[in-house]
Amino acid sequence: MELYELKEEQEKVILVGVQTRENDDTKDSLEELKELVKTAGAEVLGTVIQAREAVHPGYYVGTGKLDEIRMMLDGYGATGIVCDDELSPSQINNLERELQCKIMDRTMVILDIFAARANTSEGKIQVELAQLRYRAARLTGLGNSMSRLGGGIGTRGPGEKKLEMDRRLIKLRISQLKKELEQVKRHRQVLREGRSRENIMTAAIVGYTNAGKSTLLNTLTDAKVLEEDKLFATLDPTTRILELPGKQKLYLTDTVGFIRKLPHHLIEAFKSTLEEAKYADFIIHVVDISNPQREKQMFVVYETLQELGVEDKKIVTLFNKQDKLQDAETIRDFKADYIVKTAIKTGQGLEELKEVLEKILTENQIYLERILDYQEAGQIQLIRKYGQLISEEYTDRGIEIKARVPQNIYGKIGGR
Numbered sequence: 445m446e447l448y449e450l451k452e453e454q455e456k457v458i459l460v461g462v463q464t465r466e467n468d469d470t471k472d473s474l475e476e477l478k479e480l481v482k483t484a485g486a487e488v489l490g491t492v493i494q495a496r497e498a499v500h501p502g503y504y505v506g507t508g509k510l511d512e513i514r515m516m517l518d519g520y521g522a523t524g525i526v527c528d529d530e531l532s533p534s535q536i537n538n539l540e541r542e543l544q545c546k547i548m549d550r551t552m553v554i555l556d557i558f559a560a561r562a563n564t565s566e567g568k569i570q571v572e573l574a575q576l577r578y579r580a581a582r583l584t585g586l587g588n589s590m591s592r593l594g595g596g597i598g599t600r601g602p603g604e605k606k607l608e609m610d611r612r613l614i615k616l617r618i619s620q621l622k623k624e625l626e627q628v629k630r631h632r633q634v635l636r637e638g639r640s641r642e643n644i645m646t647a648a649i650v651g652y653t654n655a656g657k658s659t660l661l662n663t664l665t666d667a668k669v670l671e672e673d674k675l676f677a678t679l680d681p682t683t684r685i686l687e688l689p690g691k692q693k694l695y696l697t698d699t700v701g702f703i704r705k706l707p708h709h710l711i712e713a714f715k716s717t718l719e720e721a722k723y724a725d726f727i728i729h730v731v732d733i734s735n736p737q738r739e740k741q742m743f744v745v746y747e748t749l750q751e752l753g754v755e756d757k758k759i760v761t762l763f764n765k766q767d768k769l770q771d772a773e774t775i776r777d778f779k780a781d782y783i784v785k786t787a788i789k790t791g792q793g794l795e796e797l798k799e800v801l802e803k804i805l806t807e808n809q810i811y812l813e814r815i816l817d818y819q820e821a822g823q824i825q826l827i828r829k830y831g832q833l834i835s836e837e838y839t840d841r842g843i844e845i846k847a848r849v850p851q852n853i854y855g856k857i858g859g860r
């Protein structure tokens with residue numbers, strides 16, 4: 445008996461989306477929501493789309509549509525609905541009263557996946573902060589969907605027990621988490637400063653969720669980051685060093701994936717993680733070119749980067765998963781200084797990618813040709829360590845070197 449009681453009951457839901465003139469790709473967005481809901485561990489029983497001028501301020505959908513949803517809930521035996529946009533507190537309360545079932549939205553599902561995925565203290569702090577902020581704004585009136593504990597989606601994770609805390613406690617907890625996050629932020633900054641002192645450039649790997657970012661990092665280095673055919677497999681940034689064939693070195697940072705309608709609270713809470721892209725020297729943008737939604741996904745990545753203040757950085761765009769590509773449609777609007785067609789999983793295009801990376805590193809180096817006095821031999825060490833030595837010859841006049849070095853090393857050697 446007890447065994448059965450321990451087992452979580454699987455949520456069975458109906459997805460609801462509103463199509464407006466501005467947001468006319470509701471069908472694709474719902475396809476993605478379906479993946480998200482499945483990733484969160486629930487079952488999707490049906491889908492409802494309503495075309496309207498705008499989202500209904502009180503009920504999300506029009507009241508006529510509510511009858512249809514009510515019939516579907518009964519007919520399919522669903523336990524709740526998931527709306528494709530973030531719901532306001534009053535929409536949640538109204539829908540709950542009208543439909544008498546659990547009301548969820550896209551944000552709750554994404555927060556839920558993040559909660560299940562977070563496994564470092566940094567990730568956990570960020571998720572809890574995002575969850576508490578989202579819920580704090582919705583605790584007024586205490587709808588059942590918000591206060592109900594237990595199995596199913598929308599209730600999991602570090603913030604789970606906190607659901608029933610009163611406002612005062614939530615406020616306290618939020619400020620405590622913010623302090624912890626400050627520390628994490630400082631720690632990240634120290635790591636970054638360490639890397640820049642080493643005179644090694646950093647590239648941030650960004651892209652839509654499931655594009656192949658972690659696979660790239662794992663293939664090029666031996667990072668052993670979890671790569672999965674799931675949304676948001678990676679939450680925490682991992683940095684590894686890559687040594688290129690020409691002996692140049694580059695730091696690569698794998699980051700959390702982007703998605704359309706990425707909840708604002710998550711962006712806020714995950715700023716220190718997402719900001720890795722902001723502090724990188726350049727960007728590697730991985731695109732799943734086999735996904736029919738590739739163009740929209742690329743656009744979402746540009747938008748998110750802009751929101752994070754990442755502008756004017758060189759972008760290397762990888763059109764990845766070439767092995768899965770069926771059609772040969774060309775992409776029209778993209779931002780890229782370099783494009784490489786890859787199938788990271790099979791190794792296709794990786795040599796070319798490395799050449800591009802070397803080119804970027806080389807462009808950022810200054811050519812040096814000098815005779816160093818034997819007393820200045822210590823400088824040779826610097827050049828060997830941070831630069832790319834082309835030749836080194838011992839003559840009676842001193843050490844004749846030819847090399848490419850980072851700008852700041854050039855400064856240290858004395859730009860003669």
Ligand SMILES: Nc1nc2c(ncn2[C@@H]2O[C@H](COP(=O)(O)OP(=O)(O)OP(=O)(O)O)[C@@H](O)[C@H]2O)c(=O)[nH]1
Pocket residue numbers: 651652653654655656657658659660670671672673674675676677678679700701702764765766767768786787788789790
């Ligand atoms: N067919 C094919 N699959 C690939 C390729 N590259 C990566 N994948 C697969 O795509 C899935 C997602 O890869 P990940 O590296 O986890 O993707 P990610 O961008 O890190 O995703 P998140 O961490 O969720 O944002 C995995 O199942 C990979 O094996 C490729 O070139 N071809």
Ligand SMILES: [Mg+2]
Pocket residue numbers: 657658659670671677678
């Ligand atoms: Mg990943």
